């Protein structure tokens with residue numbers, strides 16, 4: 439009986455502070471520190487395309503195009519038909535009309551956003567991709583960079599649908615939303631002097647714009663609105679990956695980063711459902727490896743042996759020794775993986791065997807192995823663990839805080 443009024447007061451306080459207590463569970467909201475320091479979601483500058491000379495833009499509704507430096511109106515109208523915006527002799531052209539400014543901000547009054555057509559997105563060619571918020575074209579010499587300027591919560595709804603399947607249990611998706619928000623805001627803080635905060639690919643977080651969102655991704659992001667992870671009162675890079683294969687890795691074994699408690703690696707028996715959990719095998723010919731390494735300017739001759747050494751707590755090699763007929767090269771295993779292609783050489787947790795004039799790599803897991811294991815988060819969610827349980831498991835020593 440005595441608990442009644444207190445419980446009511448707590449619920450009332452949470453309602454006032456905007457916390458979605460029913461969604462996260464009362465037990466969990468006790469574990470979220472109320473640290474409101476921002477009035478609303480910060481804006482992200484997402485690098486969508488770099489160094490292109492033309493982009494076709496289309497808006498199915500009222501729009502305006504302004505010069506962001508002066509706010510001068512360059513063009514407006516009720517509909518923007520598919521039009522190529524190009525950089526020609528160092529100046530913008532909208533269709534055939536020159537626009538003398540260093541950048542163009544394209545603003546749609548239609549909430550569906552701005553569509554880009556025929557985009558070469560990494561190795562794929564995308565026929566059409568739509569972004570919420572605004573598109574900014576920045577002239578860089580004879581070419582341009584394309585940015586999506588969007589508030590972080592809207593960005594996250596697209597990230598969530600691009601990074602993980604939206605049929606996964608809610609608490610795995612909430613964990614991903616908290617981790618992705620922290621990662622994005624950390625990058626924003628670190629890249630203030632750069633002209634963008636994050637790239638739209640797995641280099642940071644995969645972001646396929648509006649088509650990756652749905653009602654569920656927006657709901658999940660809303661339920662975790664403003665919630666981030668702090669370590670010693672600071673945001674930190676909450677790396678994550680697909681499947682650790684049994685143990686996540688200490689950050690310093692892969693990157694030249696300082697080792698911190700939340701990124702030291704933890705055992706993870708939860709990602710067995712991933713098709714990448716079991717052993718994978720990938721074979722490269724000696725010539726293929728030599729060519730790929732030479733393209734990255736490593737001086738190797740005919741390769742005789744490849745030996746991984748200096749293993750992290752998660753079993754991934756920090757270093758590789760490559761013996762060739764012209765000498766021995768020592769390199770970071772991480773750099774070797776990137777040189778060979780990170781989708782074929784799925785991580786640095788492998789053994790190598792020479793078979794004839796080829797090398798066979800066997801390993802398990804997929805991704806760099808640092809921070810949260812996404813399939814592990816899904817496995818834990820299926821066992822009834824909450825989003826807060828999951829993030830506290832993969833990043834030990836963190837504080838979960840709501841900052842707006």
Ligand SMILES: [Zn+2]
Nearest residue numbers: 706709811814
């Ligand atoms: Zn795992």
